[in-house]
Amino acid sequence: GLISAVLGAIWATVGLAPIDSKARYTFGFIEMTAGFKLLVFLIGIFAITEVIKFAEEVRSDIRYDIREDVKVKGFGFSFREFRSQFVNTIRSALIGIGIGILPGIGGGVSFMLSYTAAKNSSRHPEKFGTGIIDGVVASETANNASIGGAMIPLLSLGIPGDAVTAMLLGGLMVHNVSPGPLIFVKSGATVYGIFVAMIIAAFAMLVIEFLGLRIFTKILRIPKNYLLPIIVVLCCVGAIGDSNRVFDVWGILLFGLIGYGLLKAKIPLTPMILGFILGPMFELNLRKMSQLFVMDPMSFAERPIAIGFFLVTIVVVFLNIRANRRAID
Numbered sequence: 001g002l003i004s005a006v007l008g009a010i011w012a013t014v015g016l017a018p019i020d021s022k023a024r025y026t027f028g029f030i031e032m033t034a035g036f037k038l039l040v041f042l043i044g045i046f047a048i049t050e051v052i053k054f055a056e057e058v059r060s061d062i063r064y065d066i067r068e069d070v071k072v073k074g075f076g077f078s079f080r081e082f083r084s085q086f087v088n089t090i091r092s093a094l095i096g097i098g099i100g101i102l103p104g105i106g107g108g109v110s111f112m113l114s115y116t117a118a119k120n121s122s123r124h125p126e127k128f129g130t131g132i133i134d135g136v137v138a139s140e141t142a143n144n145a146s147i148g149g150a151m152i153p154l155l156s157l158g159i160p161g162d163a164v165t166a167m168l169l170g171g172l173m174v175h176n177v178s179p180g181p182l183i184f185v186k187s188g189a190t191v192y193g194i195f196v197a198m199i200i201a202a203f204a205m206l207v208i209e210f211l212g213l214r215i216f217t218k219i220l221r222i223p224k225n226y227l228l229p230i231i232v233v234l235c236c237v238g239a240i241g242d243s244n245r246v247f248d249v250w251g252i253l254l255f256g257l258i259g260y261g262l263l264k265a266k267i268p269l270t271p272m273i274l275g276f277i278l279g280p281m282f283e284l285n286l287r288k289m290s291q292l293f294v295m296d297p298m299s300f301a302e303r304p305i306a307i308g309f310f311l312v313t314i315v316v317v318f319l320n321i322r323a324n325r326r327a328i329d
Contacts, residue, residue, distance in 0.1 A: 001271040004262065008275025009282070011036060011255075018284045019291075031247035036255075040239050040248045041276055044255025045269055046112070047235050051228050052260045085137045088118055096142035100149020109273055110149075114142030116270045148198065155179050155191060168194075 014025045015035025026032040092114040099110035118138035119128045128135045153159040158179040160169045172179055177187045184191055219227070239248040259269055 001268055004267050004269065004271040005275035007258075007262075008272035008277075009279030010275075011041070011272075012276045012279040013283070018280070019287050029247075031245065034243075034245075036251050037243055037248060038277065039242045040251040041255055042109070042273070043235050043239055044252035045259040045272065047231065048252055048256025049259030049263065049269070051231055051235075052256060053263065054224060055228055081133060085133065088134055088137050089141050091117060091121075092138045092141035093145040096145025097149035097152075099142070100146035101152050109277065110142040110146040111139040112270055112273060114138045116268075151194070151198075155183055155194075156181060 012035070015033055016022065017024055023033055095114045095117060096110045099113065115128075115135055115138050118134050119125045122128065122132075122134050124132070147164070150160070150165045154165045154169060156179075158169070169179060172190070175190075177183065177190050235252055236249045239252050240246060242248065262269060262272075
């Protein structure tokens with residue numbers, strides 16, 4: 001996990017350095033001065049990696065059809081299954097809200113972290129990746145909860161949490177509505193309108209699911225040798241649409257190959273996301289600290305808050321190592 005996180009932090013350093021804006025690891029390519037976008041990284045590491053893995057396992061002469069005797073009733077989810085997933089739902093919702101609050105991360109990270117948390121706490125982790133209900137509930141709950149979490153920094157601070165809320169911020173600014181602490185006083189009707197719209201959207205999703213569930217499952221009847229190229233094309237379109245750069249297509253292919261290699265080496269991919277996201281934040285604050293304490297670099301260690309965080313880090317690492325050793329034994 002630590003190796004994966006360090007690799008993610010290294011990839012995040014590509015581009016212009018913070019504060020002094022020096023080009024790093026660009027190798028003379030102007031396109032690389034902007035670095036790799038988070039969406040490009042996520043698409044490559046997870047989507048393209050999975051496509052390569054499936055392509056390795058699937059032969060073109062095999063047709064994967066869903067069973068004809070399977071009948072989908074209602075929402076395909078019984079009340080008994082809902083009760084059994086109560087703890088998983090609450091945990092995943094909290095993860096989604098917490099990740100959604102962090103600006104610039106979005107649901108792409110929250111559903112993977114929630115999926116990993118559900119897998120680690122499951123009694124049957126070997127079934128994850130086969131369509132087990134625990135993984136589906138965890139990822140979808142966190143993904144939906146992150147949307148509401150992203151609204152918190154937007155409405156309270158005026159900072160969009162993801163690409164969707166950034167578009168919403170632009171719409172609010174067009175109508176002379178300035179998100180921030182005073183938005184509830186100056187534009188209360190608009191805020192409550194957003195809340196009502198989110199509630200209506202939640203019920204609309206249920207209707208769409210009920211009407212389209214039997215249609216969506218037909219996608220599984222498409223042979224994988226036809227379906228996988230379509231997925232790759234859609235991934236490329238999504239990468240280009242995010243920043244209008246053809247260079248990002250090469251980026252997702254690069255990260256797809258890297259992710260596939262890490263899977264072969266049995267190195268987890270989720271810590272790489274954390275390293276890619278938190279790496280730039282860590283570097284920026286480290287460089288700010290080095291400027292503040294240029295005369296005595298170790299003087300920050302004398303502050304109580306810094307010492308407290310340092311001790312907590314040591315305890316967490318120690319407990320993690322001990323838990324891993326017990327699992328091995």
